[in-house]
Amino acid sequence: MALSNSGKNGWLLSIPALILLIFGAAGPLLIVVVYSFLEPGDFSGVIWNFTTEAWFRVFFERDIFDGTVSTADAHLTIFWRSLKLSILTTLATFLIGFPMAWFIATQPPNRRAAWLFLITIPFWTNLLIRTFAILEVIRNQGLLNSFLIWLGVIDAPLQILYTDTAVLIGMAYVYLPLMVLPLFAAIDRFDFKLIEAGYDLYASRWRVLRRIVIPIVRPGIVAGSILVFVPSLGAYVTPRILGGGKNMMLGNFIELQFGQGRNWPLGAALSMLLLVIVLTALLAYVRATSVEDRHNV
């Protein structure tokens, strides 16, 4: 019944989704693309003249003093910092999240719900508040430093706040649930008899983990990594508050162009570039997993 219907009028059902896609995703994206090919207005906005200047300036810079053209190493430094911190955040959440997810998945079913519930609690709190909470913990006169000084481990406070480490701690904390949940879903479906089989065949614990567990829960690892990596790359609030603003990440750099920099086209071009990086990363992941699947089959 449902099937025969969908053959004829089923497409009608997709109209809400289509409208959402057109007005919510494709439309705004198109505006961003168009803006990236226009001239910046004097104080904000754009002037409707076609130019590739913004795109040129993403990759190259004219020396502001002698006009020579060179690659934009300031931009490269900012990209590289964003990429590095996002990869480190993904790794950190994985290293913490995997044992967590494993622990929850191996609990009796009636207790799992409670553990998962605890994992989701931070989501109820606004991102800003969670970030300021971390700030309270790591600042010079904060919880961590006071505690360490009280213990006598250190004499003077550790300067953690306003460093890349602070940004890493902040992002790992904020995005951890996004890693744990897909990992849990994957491990939950895992057939633990396979481990016993592995041991029966004299595999070491490490070998069981590497050759049996990880390949099977791989989709969960990939999903979790994507969920953490993508928002980390565009992170704005965490680097702004915990990084001290001395060194920009991509999100802050884009904001600068739309705000004080008064150059919307460059901001638009940078946003598109961010999108391209994310898409490339996603495609790479998808490819990597599908190749693996073929091997497994």
Add this chain to the structure above:
Amino acid sequence: MKLVFTSALALAAATAAHAEGELNIYNWGNYTNPKLIEKFEQEHDVDVTITDFDSNTTALAKIEAGGHGFDIVVPTHSYVQIYVGKDLLMKPGIPEMENYDNISDNWKNVDWDPNREYTVPWQWGTTGVAVNTSAYDGDINTSAIWLDTPEELVGKVNVVPEMQDVMNLAVMYMGGEPCTDDRDLLREVRDKLVEAKSDWMSMDYGMTEKMSNGDVMASVNWNGSTFRARLNNPDVAYGYPKEGYIVWMDNVAILKDAQNVENAKLFMNFIMDPENAALISEFARYANGIDGSEEYMPEEMKSAPEIVVPDELKAAGKFTSSCPKEVQDLYTAIWTDLQK
């Protein structure tokens, strides 16, 4: 689709029905005394809504986009002519208002708004340096605090990420005029900033709190914020860089597409009353440009070193305008180089 339209209409109707007795103010965050608003609401039976912005560019972009629903906006002096040029403000007939004469004579006819056609004063202040004197007891009336950081303050200095102010302060420190397009000088400014940055701890806002609790020992900062920090921590002091510091005024304007024009005019007149202007200053700790408001201010406001500029440093204060596009591009390029 139809459903969407009907509910939008219903919403519009609902808003219109409540429009009487409303006033929507768009102002900087943590800047408006709740007592002032309460008093206005009671005296005039008006419901006031305040929305915060964090920078002039944000405010301008939002207002230009339209559909904001604000009646009043509070731009800095350097932005008033931009609003006027874009035809965003109305002339509410300020000189005819009952309390107009209370504006101090030196704030009545100002460059950015001759004869006060569009705006009335909200608060004025300076951008200089805040220093915790327990960490450094040398001369603080200099931008060397953050551009040639004394040893005692290395690694403990903050610079607020306010591009225009910071760039102009650095340009003046290197001997130039604000918004200069002298490229040789700008090259020196860039080198100076990049070199100085290694001595900084952060580039962040929120110095009222961070100077108070000693997280930051010195910062480029606004006078009122430093005043608030000093009230929490007596070691905090404010310096007026002798190489040049920035003077600014934030002004109250009524938007051309305001829905509650009469209430907005009432508010303008209301804040030019010395007693009410004193409420503004009592909260944010800046001077207000209204004669006679000192009388109603707390005692510590009248003699505060953050408010009363020392005579010998008065000449170093500069009213900056917003820089032309070419200079802005140079500033942004240097700024990007600095924060990469």
